Amino acid sequence: MAKSPKASGRPILAIDSAWDPATKTVAEYRKKKLYPYFSKQGLKLTRLAGRLAMRILFRVRAQRKAVLFITGMGHGSERVFTGHDCKTLLEVGNYAAQEVENKIIHLLSCKTGAELGPDTVKNGAIAFFGYAEDFIFVEGREGVFFECDCEIDRAIAEGLTVAEVHDRVVARFEYEIDVLAAQDDLISGRLNAKSAMPSFSRHQQTLRPPQCEAAPNVSRDRHSCRLRCSAVV
Amino acid sequence: MGETGAVRKKKPVVLPERDVNKPFAVRADGSGYVTLAELQATPELSGKLVDFASLSYEKQADFTIARLEHAPKDFRIGIIGGGYMSRDEIIKEIREGSEFGRGFVRSEQLWIERVREKVSKGEYLVRGQVSESLR
Numbered sequence: 093m094a095k096s097p098k099a100s101g102r103p104i105l106a107i108d109s110a111w112d113p114a115t116k117t118v119a120e121y122r123k124k125k126l127y128p129y130f131s132k133q134g135l136k137l138t139r140l141a142g143r144l145a146m147r148i149l150f151r152v153r154a155q156r157k158a159v160l161f162i163t164g165m166g167h168g169s170e171r172v173f174t175g176h177d178c179k180t181l182l183e184v185g186n187y188a189a190q191e192v193e194n195k196i197i198h199l200l201s202c203k204t205g206a207e208l209g210p211d212t213v214k215n216g217a218i219a220f221f222g223y224a225e226d227f228i229f230v231e232g233r234e235g236v237f238f239e240c241d242c243e244i245d246r247a248i249a250e251g252l253t254v255a256e257v258h259d260r261v262v263a264r265f266e267y268e269i270d271v272l273a274a275q276d277d278l279i280s281g282r283l284n285a286k287s288a289m290p291s292f293s294r295h296q297q298t299l300r301p302p303q304c305e306a307a308p309n310v311s312r313d314r315h316s317c318r319l320r321c322s323a324v325v
Numbered sequence: 326m327g328e329t330g331a332v333r334k335k336k337p338v339v340l341p342e343r344d345v346n347k348p349f350a351v352r353a354d355g356s357g358y359v360t361l362a363e364l365q366a367t368p369e370l371s372g373k374l375v376d377f378a379s380l381s382y383e384k385q386a387d388f389t390i391a392r393l394e395h396a397p398k399d400f401r402i403g404i405i406g407g408g409y410m411s412r413d414e415i416i417k418e419i420r421e422g423s424e425f426g427r428g429f430v431r432s433e434q435l436w437i438e439r440v441r442e443k444v445s446k447g448e449y450l451v452r453g454q455v456s457e458s459l460r
Binding site for chain 2: 109200
């Protein structure tokens, strides 16, 4: 029987590199709107925020086998995800496989979906969600951009499969794009460019470990997986 | 999100008047741009347009800037880890053909493609179409 997140005690590792106005805005949003949701789900959070978003701490925390989900926000490029002051946290060819192995990774960052994302999956990550191009948002309407991105975290926290997470997030983007299309295409046009969010995964596009059993009274199709289950793929 | 599944038909989105009066396509004869409102009012115009992808970057940039000039002067975008950029700075990036500028041009192209597709399916409506659908 799958253990509950509390029982399994598997924490989420969150990185918020709040060092410039844009990252500070996003970090504040995630702190107010996303992390309380994890708490409600009974999930434990380890957060590396601000100056703590540094390589040495990331390396130690990420290598913990208990960490199953890494959600990060910070400046990025095709091969690098950075923390405080734009210092490297994760770089193609420059990290230990244990930092990503058997983990789901989501980076709210520019371009890391291009090379770093696939590289983490090649090195054992269960799945990666991120963006292959710049992540831009419209000032004054930031909320909708961040909210669409947070849908990834929420869906993962609820234990959906990669395909389910992707479908749900795309549906959320589509919905919000249509709402904004009736208001201002300067905003909807920017969100539309994000909707082609890439995801990469191994194990035939599923986060469900084969030995994961459905909890009583929950149909197997809707049953969650990773964060609700202590089993490791 | 207010959806009840595939059974219920989605309510069409009515595009704002300001947006349907922005440049929407490029005339093949080089005489300028066509707005979505004009295209709806005069469907024959659709045969006299040039495919956006076939234009040079400079022409695509001019078109994107022409659309962006409709934005309020205080329009700004934020970039994760890259700070904020004003409307005029975005225009400068587009003119210079920087990676960011080219990305912005692509995003406008994607938007136009989406609107074109949604309008053809009746999922997005312009004002005139709304009154017709009420008849």
